Amino acid sequence: xxxxxxxxxxxxxxxxxxxxxxxxxxxxxxxxxxxxxxxxxxxxxxxxxxxxxxxxxxxxxxxxxxxxxxxxxxxxxxxxxxxxxxxxxxxxxxxxxxxxxxxxxxxxxxxxxxxxxxxxxxxxxxxxxxxxxxxxxxxxxxxxxxxxxxxxxxxxxxxxxxxxxxxxxxxxxxxxxxxxxxxxxxxxxxxxxxxxxxxxxxxxxxxxxxxxxxxxxxxxxxxxxxxxxxxxxxxxxxxxxxxxxxxxxxxxxxxxxxxxxxxxx
Amino acid sequence: xxxxxxxxxxxxxxxxxxxxxxxxxxxxxxxxxxxxxxxxxxxxxxxxxxxxxxxxxxxxxxxxxxxxxxxxxxxxxxxxxxxxxxxxxxxxxxxxxxxxxxxxxxxxxxxxxxxxxxxxxxxxxxxxxxxxxxxxxxxxxxxxxxxxxxxxxxxxxxxxxxxxxxxxxxxxxxxxxxxxxxxxxxxxxxxxxxxxxxxxxxxxxxxxxxxxxxxxxxxxxxxxxxxxxxxxxxxxxxxxxxxxxxxxxxxxxxxxxxxxxxxxxxxxxxxxxxxxxxxxxxxxxxxxxxxxxxxxxxxxxxxxxxxxxxxxxxxxxxxxxxxxxxxxxxxxxxxxxxxxxxxxxxxxxxxxxxxxxxxxxxxxxxxxxxxxxxxxxxxxxxxxxxxxxxxxxxxxxxxxx
Numbered sequence: 058x059x060x061x062x063x064x065x066x067x068x069x070x071x072x073x074x075x076x077x078x079x080x081x082x083x084x085x086x087x088x089x090x091x092x093x094x095x096x097x098x099x100x101x102x103x104x105x106x107x108x109x110x111x112x113x114x115x116x117x118x119x120x121x122x123x124x125x126x127x128x129x130x131x132x133x134x135x136x137x138x139x140x141x142x143x144x145x146x147x148x149x150x151x152x153x154x155x156x157x158x159x160x161x162x163x164x165x166x167x168x169x170x171x172x173x174x175x176x177x178x179x180x181x182x183x184x185x186x187x188x189x190x191x192x193x194x195x196x197x198x199x200x201x202x203x204x205x206x207x208x209x210x211x212x213x214x215x216x217x218x219x220x221x222x223x224x225x226x227x228x229x230x231x232x233x234x235x236x237x238x239x240x241x242x243x244x245x246x247x248x249x250x251x252x253x254x255x256x257x258x259x260x261x262x263x264x265x266x267x268x269x270x271x272x273x274x275x276x277x278x279x280x281x282x283x284x285x286x287x288x289x290x291x292x293x294x295x296x297x298x299x300x301x302x303x304x305x306x307x308x309x310x311x312x313x314x315x316x317x318x319x320x321x322x
Numbered sequence: 323x324x325x326x327x328x329x330x331x332x333x334x335x336x337x338x339x340x341x342x343x344x345x346x347x348x349x350x351x352x353x354x355x356x357x358x359x360x361x362x363x364x365x366x367x368x369x370x371x372x373x374x375x376x377x378x379x380x381x382x383x384x385x386x387x388x389x390x391x392x393x394x395x396x397x398x399x400x401x402x403x404x405x406x407x408x409x410x411x412x413x414x415x416x417x418x419x420x421x422x423x424x425x426x427x428x429x430x431x432x433x434x435x436x437x438x439x440x441x442x443x444x445x446x447x448x449x450x451x452x453x454x455x456x457x458x459x460x461x462x463x464x465x466x467x468x469x470x471x472x473x474x475x476x477x478x479x480x481x482x483x484x485x486x487x488x489x490x491x492x493x494x495x496x497x498x499x500x501x502x503x504x505x506x507x508x509x510x511x512x513x514x515x516x517x518x519x520x521x522x523x524x525x526x527x528x529x530x531x532x533x534x535x536x537x538x539x540x541x542x543x544x545x546x547x548x549x550x551x552x553x554x555x556x557x558x559x560x561x562x563x564x565x566x567x568x569x570x571x572x573x574x575x576x577x578x579x580x581x582x583x584x585x586x587x588x589x590x591x592x593x594x595x596x597x598x599x600x601x602x603x604x605x606x607x608x609x610x611x612x613x614x615x616x617x618x619x620x621x622x623x624x625x626x627x628x629x630x631x632x633x634x635x636x637x638x639x640x641x642x643x644x645x646x647x648x649x650x651x652x653x654x655x656x657x658x659x660x661x662x663x664x665x666x667x668x669x670x671x672x673x674x675x676x677x678x679x680x681x682x683x684x685x686x687x688x689x690x691x692x693x694x695x696x697x698x699x700x701x702x703x704x705x706x707x708x709x710x711x712x713x714x715x716x717x718x719x720x721x722x723x
């Protein structure tokens with residue numbers, strides 16, 4: 058079975074996020090990029106499927122700072138092939154990325170047909186979770202998102218996936234292959250790969266590149282970000298100090314003052 | 323001056339395949355199976371294969387069985403087995419890390435806390451996953467000038483290698499402020515690497531994650547070579563361990579010491595400044611790396627005795643017999659794992675012993691120990707009775723402002 062995993066680099070929120078002088082985008086120079094967490098889960102799920110059913114895993118990622126580290130790490134973990142999509146605009150939206158992926162999948166030898174295309178259901182750069190359905194639309198394939206478990210039914214040529222809904226409700230879907238699945242989390246946390254293995258992968262393996270022609274409208278024109286603002290602290294917490302009795306008394310006073318406590322006679 | 327000179331530990335094999343290529347490796351075969359190692363090991367009772375059995379399995383060609391047991395994850399690299407071995411076999415430095423490496427490679431899943439710490443150390447240069455750009459943020463609160471070499475690259479006498487816990491952890495920062503004040507009081511020409519510094523990687527070696535260790539060594543050596551300084555003084559006994567034993571293989575040949583000992587060697591110069599009466603009863607915990615491994619037993623005690631109004635008491639286990647805080651060899655990030663296995667937390671075992679002395683201050687000299695013992699004292703409900711202070715903090719406290 059051939060599984061393609063789309064990986065994306067997103068801003069690392071361990072670092073401070075700065076807004077660029079133009080005021081409508083993050084300052085890319087002040088950022089560090091990191092592999093999107095749910096994409097890491099999508100990779101883990103793909104590797105688990107490969108271990109169980111054989112086949113190969115191809116990872117595909119738009120070019121970004123530190124993307125080579127993420128791709129070599131994927132190779133060290135057990136992915137068979139890594140492709141970097143180059144020539145993209147740094148401010149690429151999900152729409153542009155969906156378009157670029159369609160082109161790369163169609164024009165790069167050995168990519169299609171794939172049995173399964175996995176990617177993170179959401180990313181910091183794709184909070185609307187549109188990339189997986191968009192890709193499915195472009196490819197004319199079925200899609201299920203927010204998935205936390207994938208099992209393959211080889212005889213039926215399908216996968217059974219577990220999708221999560223709000224309020225703890227879960228549903229099982231059977232998806233005919235090929236299909237596109239948006240992964241919320243893998244069955245188990247992403248594995249650790251020893252750094253020595255990553256270093257060895259850097260020496261012995263290669264990252265392929267696939268260029269894409271720029272979309273006529275840059276892929277970004279449908280919606281424009283007009284402004285980006287840092288959150289402002291509207292208030293602050295009041296820390297209660299004193300003995301447990303005093304603190305409990307203060308809590309009762311505060312609740313009573315807001316009409317949340319009724320005296321019981 | 324009597325500075326510690328670094329001798330490269332070239333006799334340490336770096337893979338199991340090379341074990342018998344070196345004298346130290348071949349020495350393992352001289353084991354007389356007395357079992358002192360297993361008896362002195364703080365977690366010997368929970369290991370399927372304590373050190374003695376590992377050597378027996380090695381001789382029998384049955385190491386694969388040892389690798390498939392998780393028991394060596396309980397090795398906290400405390401050097402107790404090595405210090406007590408009547409044959410002088412350097413277990414903690416030679417055999418155990420290699421076994422641990424193979425164990426980790428075969429684990430179906432790395433304990434989550436350890437995995438996060440290793441990934442953080444690779445990406446951010448510190449196990450807690452703090453921004454590498456904030457490593458020197460504490461300097462603003464130092465109260466005395468702390469020169470960062472990237473901003474002012476003039477040659478320094480002392481390159482102070484602050485390390486992770488002393489840079490990021492709030493209690494570690496308190497100790498760093500004390501260290502800066504002491505350097506300043508001595509009029510030392512000192513500087514730090516600031517945000518360019520990354521974890522020295524020693525716990526990568528003992529955890530054992532050799533690739534991570536090599537990556538960090540390569541990185542730090544390249545940074546060292548950018549600047550001019552005479553000696554490296556570090557706040558972290560684990561970094562000291564790395565610089566003393568492994569970095570020399572990459573050309574590290576500066577004089578080396580830890581802050582506690584640097585100040586102990588300058589005690590006469592500091593004494594006139596130590597005028598504030600502290601009124602503490604102190605017991606000192608020997609850190610494994612400084613104690614058993616380097617035999618720096620007297621220096622911290624000399625410092626403590628020099629403090630006005632300080633009475634020093636010894637715990638039942640001290641010096642070579644000191645109990646480990648449980649933080650070495652990756653133990654710092656295995657507390658959740660040990661708990662899940664039902665092991666006693668070593669820091670609690672040690673804190674109980676400290677409380678039993680009747681002292682009100684537990685003095686330490688390793689940045690791991692502050693958090694470990696403060697947590698342990700809270701768990702034991704003894705945190706009102708006993709506080710934890712780095713020896714360097716106590717020194718700075720005794721120094722009138």
